[in-house]
Amino acid sequence: MAIFTLTYPKATERLPTYPIVNSDNEAVCVLQQVQRSNIRKILNAATLVAVQQSLPYRFETRTPQGKLLFQVRSTLLTKGISHQIIMPDGSSIPIQRKTVQLLESSYSFTMDGLVFRFEQDFTSTAYLYCNDEKIASAQFVENGIVREGIVYNLFQSDDPLFVALLASLFQTLFALRN
Known part of the structure; x- marks a missing residue:
């Protein structure tokens, strides 16, 4: 099992990116929350009842050198929220x-002919499945009431792409609710 971690900075620090490191403390990718411009936020708020409105932010993972790996974009629709994975080539899933x-x-979702499923259990641990086989998990690390970060476990691989995908999904779909 390969273990990767994301550590939150102290409350007084604010980082533009949060590195996800392996067990050797080497950055394998970074998680970034991308805000929309203020003008875009105002336009979104003013036209909330329109057919599609983007939420004011999105999460993406990048290589340590800055190359986009995955982006999970959420769009507010009149009947709920729609989510998509944006790939490095700009295509969406x-x-x-x-x-x-x-x-x-x-x-x-289906990617490269593989069926992925992402869900969270009663312990707030999220699991990523590929063709119904559990391949990864993500959960918060807490010290008392203070949340210190997130641990990502890959069960049969140490591929940083799975870590990047897991981090993007976890942050967008589950971490914001907790």
């Missing part, structure tokens, strides 16, 4: 949401 219990959701 729709993410399908399914309610599995009263308040819990499962998200699925």
Whole structure:
């Protein structure tokens, strides 16, 4: 099992990117929250009832050198929120949401002919499945009531692309609710 971590800075620090490091403390990718411009936020708020409105931010992962790996974009629709994975080449993969219990959701998408599913259990651990095989997990690290970061576990691989995908999905789909 390969373990990767993202550590939150102290409350007084604000970083533009958050490095995700391997067990040797080497950055494998970075997580970044990208804000829309103030003008874009005002336009979005003013036209909330329009057919599609982007939320004021998105999360993306990049290589340590700055190359885009994955971006999860959320769009507010009149009937709910739609999510998509934006690939480095600009193509998008729709993410399908399914309610599995009263308040819990499962998200699925197909990439390169593989069916992925992403869901969170009652312990707030999120799992990534590929063709119904559990391949990765993500969970918060807490010290008392202070959240210190996130741990990403890859069960059968140490591929940084899976870490980047897992980090983008976890931050967008589950971390904001907790």
